[in-house]
Amino acid sequence: MPGHVACTAPAERDVLQTGFNKRDRILKAILDPEATTREKLEQARAAAPQLASLSTEQKNEILREMAAALESRTAEILAANQKDLTESNLEGPLRDRLLLTCERIDAIVQGLRDVANLPDPVGKTVAEWDRPNGLKIRKMTVPLGVLGVIFESRPNVTVDAVALAIKSGNAIVLRGGKEAAHSNRSLVAILTSVRGLPEGAIRLLDSSSRASVQELIAARGLVDVIIPRGGSGLIEHVVTNSKVPVIETGAGNCHIFVDNSADFDMAERIILNAKTQRPSVCNAAEKVLIHHAIAEEFTPRIVKKLIECGVEVRADAEATRLSSGLPVQGATEKDWGEEYLCLCLAIRIVAGVEEAIAHINHYSTKHSEVIVTSDEERARRFLRGIDSAAVYWNASTRFSDGSEFGFGAEMGISTQKLHCRGPFALAELTSTKYEVFGTGQIR
Amino acid sequence: MPGHVACTAPAERDVLQTGFNKRDRILKAILDPEATTREKLEQARAAAPQLASLSTEQKNEILREMAAALESRTAEILAANQKDLTESNLEGPLRDRLLLTCERIDAIVQGLRDVANLPDPVGKTVAEWDRPNGLKIRKMTVPLGVLGVIFESRPNVTVDAVALAIKSGNAIVLRGGKEAAHSNRSLVAILTSVRGLPEGAIRLLDSSSRASVQELIAARGLVDVIIPRGGSGLIEHVVTNSKVPVIETGAGNCHIFVDNSADFDMAERIILNAKTQRPSVCNAAEKVLIHHAIAEEFTPRIVKKLIECGVEVRADAEATRLSSGLPVQGATEKDWGEEYLCLCLAIRIVAGVEEAIAHINHYSTKHSEVIVTSDEERARRFLRGIDSAAVYWNASTRFSDGSEFGFGAEMGISTQKLHCRGPFALAELTSTKYEVFGTGQIR
Numbered sequence: 081m082p083g084h085v086a087c088t089a090p091a092e093r094d095v096l097q098t099g100f101n102k103r104d105r106i107l108k109a110i111l112d113p114e115a116t117t118r119e120k121l122e123q124a125r126a127a128a129p130q131l132a133s134l135s136t137e138q139k140n141e142i143l144r145e146m147a148a149a150l151e152s153r154t155a156e157i158l159a160a161n162q163k164d165l166t167e168s169n170l171e172g173p174l175r176d177r178l179l180l181t182c183e184r185i186d187a188i189v190q191g192l193r194d195v196a197n198l199p200d201p202v203g204k205t206v207a208e209w210d211r212p213n214g215l216k217i218r219k220m221t222v223p224l225g226v227l228g229v230i231f232e233s234r235p236n237v238t239v240d241a242v243a244l245a246i247k248s249g250n251a252i253v254l255r256g257g258k259e260a261a262h263s264n265r266s267l268v269a270i271l272t273s274v275r276g277l278p279e280g281a282i283r284l285l286d287s288s289s290r291a292s293v294q295e296l297i298a299a300r301g302l303v304d305v306i307i308p309r310g311g312s313g314l315i316e317h318v319v320t321n322s323k324v325p326v327i328e329t330g331a332g333n334c335h336i337f338v339d340n341s342a343d344f345d346m347a348e349r350i351i352l353n354a355k356t357q358r359p360s361v362c363n364a365a366e367k368v369l370i371h372h373a374i375a376e377e378f379t380p381r382i383v384k385k386l387i388e389c390g391v392e393v394r395a396d397a398e399a400t401r402l403s404s405g406l407p408v409q410g411a412t413e414k415d416w417g418e419e420y421l422c423l424c425l426a427i428r429i430v431a432g433v434e435e436a437i438a439h440i441n442h443y444s445t446k447h448s449e450v451i452v453t454s455d456e457e458r459a460r461r462f463l464r465g466i467d468s469a470a471v472y473w474n475a476s477t478r479f480s481d482g483s484e485f486g487f488g489a490e491m492g493i494s495t496q497k498l499h500c501r502g503p504f505a506l507a508e509l510t511s512t513k514y515e516v517f518g519t520g521q522i523r
Numbered sequence: 524m525p526g527h528v529a530c531t532a533p534a535e536r537d538v539l540q541t542g543f544n545k546r547d548r549i550l551k552a553i554l555d556p557e558a559t560t561r562e563k564l565e566q567a568r569a570a571a572p573q574l575a576s577l578s579t580e581q582k583n584e585i586l587r588e589m590a591a592a593l594e595s596r597t598a599e600i601l602a603a604n605q606k607d608l609t610e611s612n613l614e615g616p617l618r619d620r621l622l623l624t625c626e627r628i629d630a631i632v633q634g635l636r637d638v639a640n641l642p643d644p645v646g647k648t649v650a651e652w653d654r655p656n657g658l659k660i661r662k663m664t665v666p667l668g669v670l671g672v673i674f675e676s677r678p679n680v681t682v683d684a685v686a687l688a689i690k691s692g693n694a695i696v697l698r699g700g701k702e703a704a705h706s707n708r709s710l711v712a713i714l715t716s717v718r719g720l721p722e723g724a725i726r727l728l729d730s731s732s733r734a735s736v737q738e739l740i741a742a743r744g745l746v747d748v749i750i751p752r753g754g755s756g757l758i759e760h761v762v763t764n765s766k767v768p769v770i771e772t773g774a775g776n777c778h779i780f781v782d783n784s785a786d787f788d789m790a791e792r793i794i795l796n797a798k799t800q801r802p803s804v805c806n807a808a809e810k811v812l813i814h815h816a817i818a819e820e821f822t823p824r825i826v827k828k829l830i831e832c833g834v835e836v837r838a839d840a841e842a843t844r845l846s847s848g849l850p851v852q853g854a855t856e857k858d859w860g861e862e863y864l865c866l867c868l869a870i871r872i873v874a875g876v877e878e879a880i881a882h883i884n885h886y887s888t889k890h891s892e893v894i895v896t897s898d899e900e901r902a903r904r905f906l907r908g909i910d911s912a913a914v915y916w917n918a919s920t921r922f923s924d925g926s927e928f929g930f931g932a933e934m935g936i937s938t939q940k941l942h943c944r945g946p947f948a949l950a951e952l953t954s955t956k957y958e959v960f961g962t963g964q965i966r
Contacts, residue, residue: 305941471956512944516918522797522921523927
């Protein structure tokens with residue numbers, strides 16, 4: 081198998097150059113020593129027009145070749161990942177986030193094939209109209225150009241982001257976490273080795289220092305959008321310092337309001353699912369607000385259930401009183417604004433839907449909120465009144481996800497209002513262009 | 524006429540308080556001394572949900588009342604404007620930009636009524652679908668929240684921006700140029716005096732120093748988008764320093780490429796219109812590229828015409844040679860990237876459409892570009908290959924304008940790719956929200 085590397089940890093340079101035979105490798109090393117961040121950004125910029133001009137079939141073929149290349153070189157990826165695991169010495173969930181297995185690589189490969197099968201978001205006519213002066217105006221979708229994606233230690237993000245970038249005709253510059261440096265280099269070396277991919281389409285930045293992040297977010301004119309994926313510290317840093325437009329993702333202080341007309345079984349099912357099914361993700365629930373009229377009955381019931389499921393419950397004074405005998409902690413002001421990302425949840429008793437709306441609009445991160453109610457009018461008031469990306473009536477917050485929404489993939493969940501809001505994938509990685517057809521019109 | 528002030532220059536405090544009787548005025552001055560920038564931003568934020576909940580008819584009624592108020596208080600506005608003109612001591616085009624006349628106020632008033640007659644961009648269903656698990660997802664348009672608009676000396680921008688903000692259900696914070704301080708205070712005092720407008724919906728920031736700009740562009744959480752309108756220095760400052768998402772507007776280094784198959788009369792008409800009809804605006808043409816095969820015939824012809832129209836022509840070596848005997852200046856590298864905004868234009872001879880595309884994508888500000896050709900295949904190549912907001916085949920760049928596009932108004936022309944690109948108005952002042960309808964679904 082040409083270019084295949086045995087399942088040992090290869091030297092960095094070798095990982096990067098895998099896919100070339102030895103003579104090519106030496107030649108390339110001479111002609112192209114490790115490029116600087118600036119050079120990589122320029123290479124991506126130069127590749128953007130070529131990516132924009134690829135046909136749907138060409139893009140799909142590239143994605144399918146990438147899937148095949150990852151499959152055939154799984155051992156090489158696992159070796160690089162092993163090196164990361166050894167060097168980083170992480171434990172528990174952090175190690176798990178970094179870990180690649182054959183099964184996980186299979187899922188990544190399947191993800192590439194799924195994206196190949198999705199419709200092409202580029203070249204669509206969004207609107208078309210004629211003006212009284214005879215001008216014909218057509219608004220069509222075009223690639224954004226160059227995406228800059230900054231993320232942490234999950235190496236699957238590397239492939240997911242590349243797949244969405246290529247399908248949407250964009251070049252991509254990746255800056256992953258330093259713990260995953262070997263894994264990412266291996267993945268990118270394999271992805272860039274496929275036939276038909278324009279030179280410069282994928283560039284991986286150095287992850288050993290913050291310098292590459294700084295340079296990336298300052299690169300106006302070279303990069304068209306920055307997408308930070310990761311913890312709130314990373315996102316805050318990028319949003320407040322970037323000179324390139326940003327799609328802010330992620331933080332989710334999500335709420336569930338249990339109205340007095342709620343079906344208690346349904347409310348309990350939704351709360352337990354939203355809190356415990358995967359507590360470390362942004363669409364997990366962090367707060368429960370309970371209508372005062374049902375608080376006496378519902379509060380001890382849900383608190384007991386949550387505690388049985390291993391959840392640490394914090395409660396306002398009234399909820400604490402109603403949970404007497406159960407081990408709840410008092411909630412402080414800080415709790416209402418916090419995204420726990422673990423098996424912890426805070427409960428507050430509210431006077432009704434209006435207070436629930438006011439509380440949520442004040443404290444939430446504008447991600448996903450739920451009302452559980454059998455009262456349609458109140459549900460509508462909640463849906464309209466809440467200023468968040470996704471507002472649910474009788475369903476779990478956990479559905480705020482590109483795949484669950486039916487997009488077939490996800491680049492992130494936008495919590496800002498500009499460009500896109502909520503789960504986003506291919507369509508949101510495009511911009512538009514006006515093509516105007518005239519016959520010599522002047523003003 | 525209650526609240527009407529005679530056509531003299533009133534004291535600042537009086538202008539601000541116009542619309543209240545004397546007792547109210549004194550009371551208000553005691554209770555509400557001039558708010559700080561921070562307070563004004565918080566007032567706008569607090570007003571946002573109220574604006575979002577106004578019905579279409581309520582918003583239109585507010586706009587019509589604003590139009591009537593400006594009409595009935597024209598003398599007051601003119602007096603304030605006179606004060607600005609006297610204090611600023613500007614001359615020529617700068618004075619003209621600041622100047623208000625009865626006719627100009629009539630046009631501003633008509634603009635308000637036009638916006639009242641446009642369709643409501645809020646509450647529209649963008650998409651709606653069902654998921655296999657029974658969830659119903661609806662994507663609907665919602666207001667952005669709080670707009671921050673930073674502009675220079677044209678006082679009509681104040682009213683245009685307010686009209687678009689109110690119609691799209693947004694609160695607005697305005698920071699105008701200091702030369703127009705009295706005019707803007709007068710206009711905002713009148714606009715905020717109308718019945719039904721939520722308190723805090725319109726806030727005018729202090730224009731005496733840059734401090735308010737700095738505070739506005741740092742106000743993440745209070746302001747949802749910053750729209751800078753003005754010269755490239757202002758826009759550059761805002762784009763590189765804002766922590767709030769920005770819609771970058773304006774700079775236009777627009778090109779016209781005359782292909783070898785162009786109709787010379789049409790090319791001449793388009794070039795003269797695009798350069799001379801209003802040279803100070805961003806959609807005026809700044810560069811002409813000529814196909815080498817027709818350069819010998821077309822270059823001296825267009826250079827002669829341009830010079831006759833008072834245009835200063837700069838030319839590359841070849842165009843200079845072909846213009847022998849005509850007073851052209853040599854173009855330098857700096858010329859190709861420059862937005863002149865005056866009766867000046869640079870000409871370059873290119874090998875063909877590919878070189879034209881490469882030149883434009885390298886030097887343009889990605890605003891508006893034109894190909895004049897009778898060759899459809901070449902026109903398509905140009906339309907696809909150019910990476911600008913608007914690309915024209917056989918029409919003047921001057922059509923890049925919200926009204927000319929049929930939007931009925933314009934907030935600006937976006938030269939970035941995120942959120943919106945090209946002329947934008949009401950639709951682009953909205954975001955979206957997902958409403959998800961369930962029956963107890965969990966993951």
